Amino acid sequence: MEIGGYILSEYIPAKPLVGNLEVSFTGGEQTSTESCAQLRCGEALKFPFARLDSQPRAVEIRRSQVLVAADKATETKRVVELTLESFFDYEPGDTIGVLPNNRDELVDRLLQRLELTDQADTTCHLKLALNCAKKNAKLPAHIPATTTPREILTDCLSLNFVPQKQLLSALAGFTSDVKERSFLACLSSKQAAEHYQSLILEQGLLFMDILELCGNCRPPLAFLVEHLPRLLPRPYSISNSPLEAGPQELRIIYSLLSEKPGITTSMFEKKIEEITAEKPTKVVIYPRLSTSFRYTEQDLGSNQILIAVGTGLAPFLGFFAHKERLIKQQPQQKKGRSWLYIGAKTPEAILKWHKLTCWGGSVLERIRMCKSRGKPPNYLPQVLADDAEDLVEFLLKPETVLYLCADGGKISQSIANALSLCLQKALHLTEEEASRQLKELKTQGKYREDVWL
Template sequence: MVVIQSLRDTLQALPEKTVFTLPTITKVISLKLEYRVGDANTTIYNGPDPKLPFANSELFYATISQSRRLTACDQGCKDVYEITFDVKDSNFTFKAGDTIGIIPKNAQIEVDFILNHLSLTSQADLPYTLLLGNKESKIPTHVPVKSTLRQVLTDCLDLRCLLKKLFLLAISRYTKEDNERQVLEYLSSKEGSTAYKTHILNKQINILDIFTMFPSCKPPIEVLLSYLPKLLPRPYSIVNSYLEDSNVIKICFSVMNLGNNRRGLTTGWLEDHILNKNINLEHSLNDLCLTDHKQRSEFKVPIYMRKNISGFSLSENLETPLIFIGPGTGVAPFIGFLQEIEYAKKKNSKGKFGTVDLFFGCRNPELDFIYEKELKRFLSRNVLNSLNVSFSRVDNNEVKYVQDAVMNEGEKIAQLIKDGANIFVCGDVRTIAEQIKDVLIKCLTKYDNCLEDHEKYIVQMEKDRRYIVDAWC
């Protein structure tokens, strides 16, 4: 494992100074587990159950009625899927642009690894009671006072979270090998700040990796209960419109490759199911690449509606021009937007509607042009007025990225903005969100001489909800 070797190199390169400037541990670990052999297995919190973040509904356990792969089975593109949840028995109402939260579970193999490493396998399924050793301590609100270790490690704790220095220092106290303990202390020290950023933060090292790299590090489970944060729901944009079909919710997602032979927690879990790996492991390659199939089990996914705090939804007034910008899976909510526009046009055939321009980017038209048929169908029905697609991995293609496509249409974009256009952007906050904003400013700077401060104008559009971004990390 490359990461382990890099930390061994860190060990060999440690400075001669062995006394480091360490942070002060202020958290007193005085939790104590007592196991209750023969008691009923119940999960109880010290207070109300933890709230679902941004919840706009109750939790609903949805079955997956359909799934399809949206990209080719090729190493040249990401694995992207669309799944359809059956929500006819829920009380959900939603609009295009809304999101759902999916409650993930930690992988069983990772939970078992923690239990085995800490020699807790035999106690994993015993009911426990969590006690406090003194009045200064507190039980984290996301940790049940009664449950089992397996359930807490599966449902409550984020085993893949980035590790803070204080946590590294805390577990170093339970590391028997001197050289391993010294590295953990160094990584948590002032002197080791660069190494901490390089080897922990940048490589997204988590507690699973630490226990692999430092076999003698075996803290009491109470330390993990005290320091590991809550396993949070993952948000996903809804693809379809409630007006199209109120009984289903569709989402699309790319399976994240996180390195260290690790996939995204929720996306990997969903992929395993829709490929039926949990049912039949003897699929052929052709089976794995099926584009559409019914699910063969009553597998249920806990989901809930999230509040649309950003206001990423269409207004009732569809007379103003609309500009949609979404590379990759960022195009997902715009499918629902276009369904709502089409519904409005059918309902009011003589109404006045503004133009709709969509900018989409992917790698290759043969591999990952997701929702191509749907978008071209909207184009043929005049629901969509223009479709601007950029391909980043096609040779001799001048327009490689969606930012290039927007700049290419700069004069038109500038005029649409002057005409009162509303702009919606969906994509990665680290790249697309800021880059599109910069490109729009450049479009106005180049093609509009009326405004004095184009950057200020875009900022004002944000305040007026004419420029709305739905971004994820």
């Protein structure tokens, strides 16, 4: 990409962000610690949705298994299951937070750019700049009191984020190259709003892409620490029952984008390559607060309608395994009925199809699936529409709960629309009445969603 093509003849740069921090090197060498630096930040640092009784901890990745192989022709994503050591109690549907880290190569490149390769592992600390003009300036809580440049860039800061205009304007001040300076300053301006829209918002250039384009831009580490977002934990759904392996182990399932894979999923990929019998590979996790999106012993007698697309099946695999074990443990107990609606690209992309078919019968009374690359019906809304009468009758039973695991965006909306159509058809409602009824079902806790994005 030629950045010169994005420089207007007239523009007014956005007000640049200013730096209020300084990095002070203390001289010692820090040998790399195995777990994430954010664990050394003390109590001031909160982990989103963390259970109050539990701190993040490095746990062993015991096993990994590829559930679905990537396939370019059908745009199927690679899906992997990880078995992790666990240190807390959980129920199917609960989620964990995973602390990611940035790739070593990316961090090395950035250290080189910042001319910090020689000091990468030298201990340092942050302090407020002497000439700090900001009244309420403070040190970021997600950086440990003593750390190193490598640790900051690996564990604490997000490097792949959408750069805001004020940040771009400040970056213009950190390059000696006139063209780069004009490009960055112009991109931050109101006059170049169309360029910002097309490069940043549509083509998706992230902070590191901008630095790649501007090879002479060298923002100081202290500036990055102050203005780059914190590298945040990512949630993953537990995909097994504690009755299978005991609470000492848990499983999660992730999918990997073939192009530009994400931070955490790339980290998982690297870690599973490193698993050997001699040296366990670890990942930092913590239990997140439970929500109503879970399946516990109390639910054995109730009915479920479970709707999932792709990897969204993950939490339901835990539900079914739990139900199977509970039925074995308590054969005399009344058991509810479960219906599963699942959408995937191809039959091979359905997670644990063999297990699902084994659960058919007492655990799973009905399984309906569709494949977007195959014979119709291709999409879940069509499948739901075909079952409209049955589905609504089942949904309206007092002991039935509907669980939907999807992206919270277009897919969730298309399923909500399909359910609304089912209600309209089966109960002869208007669109407005059906949408009111759906809302009520949500309020009553009969329509529960796990939103992944």
